[in-house]
Amino acid sequence: MQQVEKVARLVNLDSSLSDSSVPNSDSTDNIISSVEKETVLKLSDVVCATLKNQEFMDSIIPLITEKVSEMVKPQIVQIVDELMQPHLLSIKHNEDTLILKDVEINKYKEEMKMLKTKLDKVEARIEQEQYSRRTSLRFHNVPAATDVNGDIIKPINTDALVLSICNENLNLNLDTRDIDRSHPIGEIKDGKIAIIVRFLSYRQRVSLQQQA
Structure with missing residues (x-):
């Protein structure tokens, strides 16, 4: 101009x-x-x-970059949010599923712990019973004393019946001091009973089995 x-x-x-x-x-x-x-x-x-x-370019480029960034940043954030939203929902769903799985797994762990405790108790009882049965022996079809009506007279002296079998039939030399305890077991049938005996010595039980 x-x-x-x-x-x-x-x-x-x-x-x-x-x-x-x-x-x-x-x-x-x-x-x-x-x-x-x-x-x-x-x-x-x-x-x-x-x-x-x-020098001018070095000073003006950062300003231009900042202005452009301010202009496009909201659009970029919106685009990223729209793209990420389905993935975020999927992640949230998977997270909730994992939490439920953890709860279920912890429940199973507690049940397994309880079952293991019960199993340990059963194994201990079985071991104890197995050890106690080492000195026990069962006699079947043992005739018992009866009255005039054919009924078995009670109380039954099971110690005497067992000692009679051991000494008279098996040629052993036992007395009541060798027996810890004895008692009838099962049903009475035809005037005969079954007797279980716990001896004081494991060797006595083995000896009786060998004689039988």
Whole structure:
């Protein structure tokens, strides 16, 4: 614009000095067009020089980056949220499923712990019973004393019946001191009973089994 005004002043000055009173419109348009082109060229040179200035670029690029980031960040966040939402729902569902599985696993662990405790108790009882049975022996079809009606007389002296079998039939030499305890077991049938005896010595039981 300064160039245009300068040319205009020159044109006015030239027109006052020349014989013609006013320049024609074509001449004026040509002058203005020439000045505008020259101005554009000079402005282009300024822009190119500015872009080639590294110090200017170093200072302006961070500002441009910050502004662009502020402009596009909300859109990027929205896009990421929309893309992640289905995955977040799936993750939440899987997390809830894992929590339920953990609860179920802990429940099974407690049940297994209880079962193991019961099993240990059963094994201990079986071992104890097995050890106690090492000195026990069962006699079957032992005739018992009966009354005139054929009924077995009670109480039954099982110690005497067992000692009678051992000493008379098996040729052993036992007495009541060798017996810890004895008692009838099972049903009475045809005047005969079964007797279980616990001897004081394991060797006595083995000896009786060998004799039998």
